[in-house]
Amino acid sequence: MRTPAPEPAADPRRSVPSVDRVLARLTGLPPALLADCARDAVDAARDRATTGATVTEAAVVADAQARADRRARQLLQRVVNATGVLVHTNLGRAPIDPESVAAAASVTTGYSNLEYELESGTRGSRHVHAGTLLARACGAESGIVVNNNAAAVLLALGALARDRDVLVSRGELVEIGGGFRVPEIMAESHCRLIEVGTTNRTRRADYAAACTDATALVLKVHASNYRMVGFTEATPVQELATLGPPVMVDAGSGLLDEQTPWLGGRPDWLFDEPGVRQAVASGAGIVTFSGDKLLGGPQAGVIVGRANLVAACAAHPLARAVRADKMTLAALQHVALAYLDGRAASLPIWRMAARTVPELRARAEAVAAAVPGATVVATDAVAGGGSLPGLTIPSAGVALPAGDADATLARLRTQGVIARIDHDAIVCDLRTVDPDDDDRLATALAAART
Numbered sequence: 157m158r159t160p161a162p163e164p165a166a167d168p169r170r171s172v173p174s175v176d177r178v179l180a181r182l183t184g185l186p187p188a189l190l191a192d193c194a195r196d197a198v199d200a201a202r203d204r205a206t207t208g209a210t211v212t213e214a215a216v217v218a219d220a221q222a223r224a225d226r227r228a229r230q231l232l233q234r235v236v237n238a239t240g241v242l243v244h245t246n247l248g249r250a251p252i253d254p255e256s257v258a259a260a261a262s263v264t265t266g267y268s269n270l271e272y273e274l275e276s277g278t279r280g281s282r283h284v285h286a287g288t289l290l291a292r293a294c295g296a297e298s299g300i301v302v303n304n305n306a307a308a309v310l311l312a313l314g315a316l317a318r319d320r321d322v323l324v325s326r327g328e329l330v331e332i333g334g335g336f337r338v339p340e341i342m343a344e345s346h347c348r349l350i351e352v353g354t355t356n357r358t359r360r361a362d363y364a365a366a367c368t369d370a371t372a373l374v375l376k377v378h379a380s381n382y383r384m385v386g387f388t389e390a391t392p393v394q395e396l397a398t399l400g401p402p403v404m405v406d407a408g409s410g411l412l413d414e415q416t417p418w419l420g421g422r423p424d425w426l427f428d429e430p431g432v433r434q435a436v437a438s439g440a441g442i443v444t445f446s447g448d449k450l451l452g453g454p455q456a457g458v459i460v461g462r463a464n465l466v467a468a469c470a471a472h473p474l475a476r477a478v479r480a481d482k483m484t485l486a487a488l489q490h491v492a493l494a495y496l497d498g499r500a501a502s503l504p505i506w507r508m509a510a511r512t513v514p515e516l517r518a519r520a521e522a523v524a525a526a527v528p529g530a531t532v533v534a535t536d537a538v539a540g541g542g543s544l545p546g547l548t549i550p551s552a553g554v555a556l557p558a559g560d561a562d563a564t565l566a567r568l569r570t571q572g573v574i575a576r577i578d579h580d581a582i583v584c585d586l587r588t589v590d591p592d593d594d595d596r597l598a599t600a601l602a603a604a605r606t
């Protein structure tokens with residue numbers, strides 16, 4: 157008599173629910189993205205099942221929903237910058253004034269005279285808007301706006317110095333961060349880089365000795381994110397302007413006027429940050445800077461200077477490839493008008509910079525009162541964005557005992573709050589927090605406590 161074959165063990169993978177069953181129970185994202193999460197969770201469950209683990213439908217749905225929630229948090233969204241870094245490149249640099257955004261919305265939700273002369277009814281130039289106004293605001297003859305300052309430098313070098321020499325001090329062959337290296341930009345623009353002077357000292361005579369008929373430009377790069385101290389010497393724009401070739405200044409931060417008249421004077425923390433107006437007044441032929449650093453506008457690169465040099469930049473084929481779009485131009489026009497109108501103090505970057513310590517302490521006290529264990533601390537905010545290393549802006553914030561600091565920071569991030577660790581405490585600097593976000597900050601801190 158034959159014994160019956162043993163029943164084959166039930167395939168453990170049969171307990172894994174179908175992607176459709178899981179997908180039907182997910183929320184929070186478009187179906188295409190939820191389907192990806194459902195599929196990934198089902199795949200992971202199948203792998204677990206083959207190793208013998210028990211898999212329930214509820215667990216697979218929970219895993220898929222957790223994946224969807226993580227995916228939703230990756231979407232571009234508003235966060236609370238509690239780092240105290242005003243121009244934080246990873247957090248989108250300068251917040252844009254809501255009025256500038258409203259102006260951009262009004263211009264761009266319909267048609268506009270972006271490249272159209274309303275008076276003559278003929279084709280116009282997009283450069284006559286924000287570019288012209290920003291030039292006026294810093295005392296330059298002419299100006300254009302491109303995608304960002306890296307593009308502005310690339311375009312200006314390509315348009316004004318292709319196949320010719322550009323003199324740069326050895327102390328200014330810097331990397332600004334994010335891959336912007338002066339020698340590489342130079343190579344991309346097909347300019348010959350002529351290094352002059354030494355790392356710590358470069359004098360006018362060094363430039364003069366290197367100046368020949370092949371010299372197209374003398375370039376001065378704002379050292380931005382680092383500062384040399386000690387036995388140093390750099391040649392001011394005023395002296396470079398007497399060499400002959402046009403001087404190009406990469407001013408980086410876009411501080412329009414180093415006297416900051418919109419703040420009623422120059423704050424200590426701006427120390428020796430060079431102003432665009434002063435570079436122009438000192439004889440620079442071309443000055444480039446970012447729109448979203450200390451200018452306080454949208455991402456953009458601004459080229460201002462002598463009319464013939466700016467026109468050469470505008471006429472170069474690369475200008476078409478790096479041109480700014482109408483949203484940027486409309487928002488930047490509003491920012492330029494604020495400067496021309498003496499209202500720049502109302503731009504978020506300058507409002508944050510100008511907040512007094514007592515005002516920040518009062519807000520910190522209100523936040524700390526809502527968070528058990530939190531204390532008010534004195535902090536140091538910084539400008540950031542490659543401007544002014546070494547100088548801090550006295551500020552105030554809220555500190556939480558760190559516990560497991562990395563875990564606490566991670567919990568804060570899930571609530572969209574970016575804080576920092578300082579002396580074994582979690583610190584939220586209020587200078588960079590919009591007062592409207594104080595409640596959100598308090599709620600997040602209370603929830604993140606260990």
Ligand SMILES: *Cc1c(COP(=O)(O)O)cnc(C)c1O
Binds near residue numbers: 379406446457
């Ligand atoms: C920030 C900076 C740049 C790069 O500007 P983007 O607007 O980020 O392209 C270039 N040069 C200097 C000196 C800077 O500070």
